[in-house]
Amino acid sequence: MTGYVKNGFFDSGLELLEGMDEGMKLVAYNALISGYVHRGLHREALEMVRRMVSNGIELDAFTYPSVIRACATSGLLQFGKQVHAYALRRQDFSFHLDNSLVSLYYKCNKFVEARAIFDKMRAKDLVSWNALLSGYVSSGHIGEAKLLFKEMEEKNILTWMIMISGLADNGFGEEGLRLFSCMRKEGFEPCDYAFSGAIKSCAVLGAYCNGQQFHAQLVKIGFDSSLSAANALITKYAKCGVVEEARRVFITMPCQDSVSWNALIAALGQHGHGAEAVGVYEEMLKEGIKPDRITFLTVLTACSHAGLVDQGREYFDSMETVYCIPPGADHYSRLIDLLCRSGRFTEAESVIKSLPFEPTSQIWEALLSGCRVYGNMELGIIAAEKLFELIPEHDGTYMLLSNMYAATGKWEEAARVRKLMRDRGVKKELACSWIEVETQVHKFLVDDTSHPEAEAVYKYLQELGKEMRRFGYVPDTNFVLHDVESDGHKQDMLITHSEKIAVAFGLMKLPPGRAIRVFKNLRTCGDCHNFFIYLSRVVQREIVLRDRKRFHHFRNGECSCGNFW
C-alpha cells in the first residue's frame, strides 16, 4: 500500500484495500490517508476517513496526525477540532498528534489554543519546536521567532527554512540572506524548497544580482525546474522590476501549477500590463486550470492598475456565479479600488451599502485612496472617519487625509489632521528607499547623511534639480507635510526625499544605459513622481520605481502608471 500511494497509484491502492482482511484494514487506511495528504489531496483524505468510520473502523494514533495536517493546510478548523475532541475522548495521546495540533491551531489563528497545547506537552522534540517557530513566524510574531531560533540548540534544515522564509515574509530580506549563507556554512545543503526562501528574500529586497546568483546555482544543481524554486523566481524577477525575465521563467518551466499562473498574472498586473495579465488569465482558463481566490485578487488588481473597469467588474461577478468562490473583503476592496479609480463613486458606494458583511478597514482604505486621486473630499472624509474608528493607530489614514486637504489648499484642515495624529501618538512610518549596485544594497532615508558618499550624492541631486527646473519641472510643495514656513525651505525638503537620493545614487554608480531600479517602503510622493518624469527624458534612462503598491516605469518623459497610483 505504501509503495502504491507514495508513487501516486491511488487506484491500485484502493483495489488492494478491497481484497484485504478486515484486521489489516486499519493500517491500510492509514497509509492511504497519509498518501493523499502528502500529495495535497485533502478532500480525498477526509473522504477516506469518513469511509473508514462508516465501515466500523475507528481512527488510531497513526490516523490523527495525517487528518489534522489535512485540516491545517485546508483551513478546516471545525473538522480538526472534532478530531481533536474524538482523540481526547478516547484518551489517545501522542506527541505526533500534539505537534500537528499546534500547527493546526496556529494556521487557524488560534494562538492561545496552540500555545496551550505546546506548553502542556511533557515530551517535546525538534518537530515540536519547529511547529512553534513556524507558528510565531506565520502569525507575524517575528521578534519571538528570532529569540526562539537563537535559543534552539538542535536545528535541522526545516528550522532554517522556516526562519529564512519567515524573515522574508516580514520584510527582513537582508537577514534572510545572511541566515541562508549561515545555514550553508553549518553544512546544510539547501534543497529546492530551501532555495525559495533565499529567492524570496531577494524579491523583498529587489536584489536582482543576488537573485541571479541563486538562479545560476539552481540551474547547476538541476533544481531550476522545481515548482517551488521556479515559482519563487517568477516573483523575484517581477519584484525586481524585470517582467520579461519573470515571463521567461514561466515559459521555460516543464509544467506550471496554479501558483505559477497566479504569479505571472500578478507580475504583469503590478507593472501595469493589465491587458496582458487578463490575456494570461484567459489562457489559464483555456488550459483547464481552475482559478482560485488568489487568482481573482491578482486579476482584479491588474484590471485596477490598468483601468479595465468593466472587465474587472465582469470577472468579479463571475467569481460566485461561475466558480462558486464567495468574494471576501479583500476582493471587495479591489472592486472598490477599481471603481474609484475611474471616478465611479456612486457605484462604489452602492457596492459598500450592499455588502454581505460589515465593511472592513481595507474597504474604507480603498475608498479613501480613490477619493484622493479625484479630490472627492466629502466621501473621503466619511471613509477616513470610519478608519479612525476601526484602526486609529494606522498612520496612512492621517497622511492621506492631510494630503487631500493640502492638495485642495485647505491648510488649516491639513494641520488639524496632523495635530490629531500627534495627539493620538501615531507615528509616521519612516520613508526609506534603496537600490542595488553590483550585489550591494544601498539604503537611504529622508535627509539621510549616514551613507559614506552622502555628500557627493546630495551635490549631484541639487544639480539635477536645477537642471530639471530648466526643463520645466516645478517643485510641488503640497507634498511637504512638515510645518515649514518658507517656500524655499520646503523645496529643500522635497529634494531630499529618499527616492530621489536613491535614483541620483544609481545615476552616479551604474553604467550608462543601464536601467535605474529603485525601491521604496511607502507609496511614492507626487513631487518625486513628477521629477522622475522629467528626469527620464533628460538623462535618457529608464527609471523603475517599486513603491508599496505597484511599479512605475519612467521612460522618455512618461510613466507606465498613467499618473494613477
Add this chain to the structure above:
DNA sequence: ATAGGGTTAG
C-alpha cells in the same frame, strides 16, 4: 507495516 514540523501566488 501506517504518523507530526516546510515550499511557491496576494
